Amino acid sequence: SAVISQKPSRDICQRGTSLTIQCQVDSQVTMMFWYRQQPGQSLTLIATANQGSEATYESGFVIDKFPISRPNLTFSTLTVSNMSPEDSSIYLCSVGLIDGYTFGSGTRLTVV
Amino acid sequence: GESVGLHLPTLSVQEGDNSIINCAYSNSASDYFIWYKQESGKGPQFIIDIRSNMDKRQGQRVTVLLNKTVKHLSLQIAATQPGDSAVYFCAEIGGANSKLTFGKGITLSVRP
Numbered sequence: 001s002a003v004i005s006q007k008p009s010r011d012i013c014q015r016g017t018s019l020t021i022q023c024q025v026d027s028q029v030t031m032m033f034w035y036r037q038q039p040g041q042s043l044t045l046i047a048t049a050n051q052g053s054e055a056t057y058e059s060g061f062v063i064d065k066f067p068i069s070r071p072n073l074t075f076s077t078l079t080v081s082n083m084s085p086e087d088s089s090i091y092l093c094s095v096g097l098i099d100g101y102t103f104g105s106g107t108r109l110t111v112v
Numbered sequence: 113g114e115s116v117g118l119h120l121p122t123l124s125v126q127e128g129d130n131s132i133i134n135c136a137y138s139n140s141a142s143d144y145f146i147w148y149k150q151e152s153g154k155g156p157q158f159i160i161d162i163r164s165n166m167d168k169r170q171g172q173r174v175t176v177l178l179n180k181t182v183k184h185l186s187l188q189i190a191a192t193q194p195g196d197s198a199v200y201f202c203a204e205i206g207g208a209n210s211k212l213t214f215g216k217g218i219t220l221s222v223r224p
Contacts, residue, residue: 103155
């Protein structure tokens with residue numbers, strides 16, 4: 001299965017600022033996914049990022065708040081913009097391959 | 113909308129006993145199901161999967177059962193060990209939709 005490196009692993013940010021999270025995969029993948037996991041809760045899909053096209057956002061998530069880049073088949077970034085304490089969560093990237101869906105270890109974001 | 117849910121939020125078992133974690137899903141078009149284990153500070157880790165054309169699949173110490181009639185999925189862990197303590201999620205993919213939908217999660221606590 002794919003190996004995913006996600007950076008940073010954690011950060012504490014001031015409200016009103018933005019944070020960009022990076023996701024690097026050790027193999028080329030068509031589809032990459034970004035999830036949010038709020039404290040004590042399950043994972044919720046934010047968007048699907050395909051190389052060469054705009055990301056597809058799920059209901060409740062918008063591009064202005066969570067802009068995504070997908071410059072090539074092994075890399076993606078998610079930006080959490082104009083952060084508020086409600087954005088404090090774990091953000092995870094995931095890839096889907098023929099042998100299943102693999103997740104990065106996540107970025108634990110705390111907004112103060 | 114469609115959802116995947118779990119019956120119990122927490123489960124405490126004695127070391128060496130068998131654990132059974134249950135999950136109900138509502139999307140009758142779902143054709144692929146996955147169980148994930150998430151340890152503290154880590155991303156979800158694949159445990160076992162099953163396709164809708166099967167009703168049982170076994171791995172090492174784990175078995176997944178699928179009952180499509182009642183839309184029920186279960187994960188059985190044999191001889192539960194302290195290292196099995198984690199949060200467990202069921203997830204499903206429906207039809208042509210390649211997106212994973214996660215259940216609420218259940219915490220498994222193993223008593224020594």
